[in-house]
Amino acid sequence: MPRSNHLKSTELSYELASRNVDPPATVDEKRKLLNILMFKDNVKELKESIADITTLVFTFQGNSNSDEYKRISSSPTHVSQRVQHMSTEDDTEKKTKQDILRQVLLSEADVDEKVIVPTTPPVITNPVSQSTPLHPSLSPQSTSVKKVPVYKWGIKTFSGRESLVNFLELTDSLKSSRGCTDADLFESAGDLFEHEAWTFWQNSHINRRFNDW
Structure with a gap:
């Protein structure tokens, strides 16, 4: 609908006279x-608003929770809503309207780029009790080290002739670096010994002389 269709002749004359026309x-x-003048007035006001937004965005530093961000x-x-409601009479005005709308969209994108996303502290679902040490000793159960079976370690087996220590x-x-426990060593001890040491271990194991590593 044209911008001044609802105005009577006397009202049109008044609006023109108020603009010194x-x-x-x-x-x-x-x-x-009057329609041409009203369109130009709208364009001027909108461009001034966009210029103000550009200045505010340039100096803005904050996150999406700040009052300044909400205002900007x-x-x-x-x-954008004002531009959408602007009526146009010809292709020139339509192009002007599209140019202003594009500037508004760019200003919205500029605002989003300047926003600092607030960091949310991690939620602790199972708080550590005070009795739990702050720096627990490293153990296979508390690490994510993939377990490597003893027989794949590739170390030289103990024969009893080398240093036991x-x-x-x-x-x-x-044991620690390969995700194993003392129980794993005990169960796989046969893979760690040879010759006299293996014979000693085997006999002791059969006779249940040892219960753990």
Whole structure:
């Protein structure tokens, strides 16, 4: 609907005179001229609003919870609604309307790019009790190390002729790094010994002389 269709001749003359324009003789000429002037007024106001938004966005620093963000983000929406309600009379006005709408959309995108997303602290569903040590000792149960079976370790088996202390230190170190436990070592001890050591272990195991590693 044309912008001034609802106005009478005297009202058209008043609107033109308020803009320092001499009213034409006919109602149609008055209406056409007033529509052009009203469109230009709208365009001027909208461009001023977009310029204000651009300045606010340039200096904005904050997140989506701030009052400043709410004020800035609502401004493009208001301008966009005004543009959508603008009526046009010809292709030139339609192009002007589309140009303004594009500027509004760009300003909305600029606002979103400047927003700092607030970080949400992690939710602890099972709080650690005070009796739990802050730095628990590393154990296979508390790590995500993939378990490697003892027979795949590839270490030199113990025959009884080497240093027992060195051998035990080696197996203890590999036990942690390869996700095993003392129970795993005990159950797979046959893969760790050879010759006299294996014979000793086998006889002791059969006779249940040992219960753990």
